[in-house]
Amino acid sequence: MEAAILAPAVVLLVLFVTLVGRIQSAQGVVDAAARAGARAATISVRQDPETAKQQAEDAMNAVLKDGGVSCAPLTVGDPTFRLDGPDGLQTVEVTIGCDVPVGDLLLLNGGWGHKHLASGFVSVVDRYREQPGRAAP
Incomplete structure (x- = not known):
């Protein structure tokens, strides 16, 4: 009798703790993506700002993919x-x-809504980095 009452509460508690942990993990991946994007942009900013933006987006997408975070949609400022x-x-x-589907965070399929994760980084x-075709100052 008591198990029938406590079992759903324990399952909900485990799901909640799992969700909080997965959100923190996904936030860490988004933070790492922002760092990688900023670093990639600083490497190519002297060549062309558009190239810098593309390099930043590519680096962020690679980190998100490696971290297993799927964004729908990914917004890069x-x-x-x-x-x-x-x-x-x-x-x-x-x-x-990044809008991460909550179902993905719980490793479940379904329409559980989305959690918006955001980050920024300054690099x-x-x-003194050498540029192609230019001598270092």
Whole structure:
């Protein structure tokens, strides 16, 4: 009798704990994607801003794929280039938004809704990195 009453509550508790853990794990992957995107953009920003954006998107998609996070849709903000940072530092800021199906987080199929995960990262442009066709300063 008591097991019949407690079993559903225990199952719901386990599902809730699993969901919270999977959300944290997916957020970590989204954070890693933002870091990778910012770093990729800083490497190619001196060539062309459009190339930098494409490199950032490619790096973010690769990290999300490796982390097993499926975004529907993936929202990548335009990289923000700041050329007048403190001490003359040039920076690139990248933002990412991702709607993860909750059913995927619980390893279940079905329409359980979506959880929006967002992250951003700022990376400093390496002023001493060599550019193709140019000598280092």
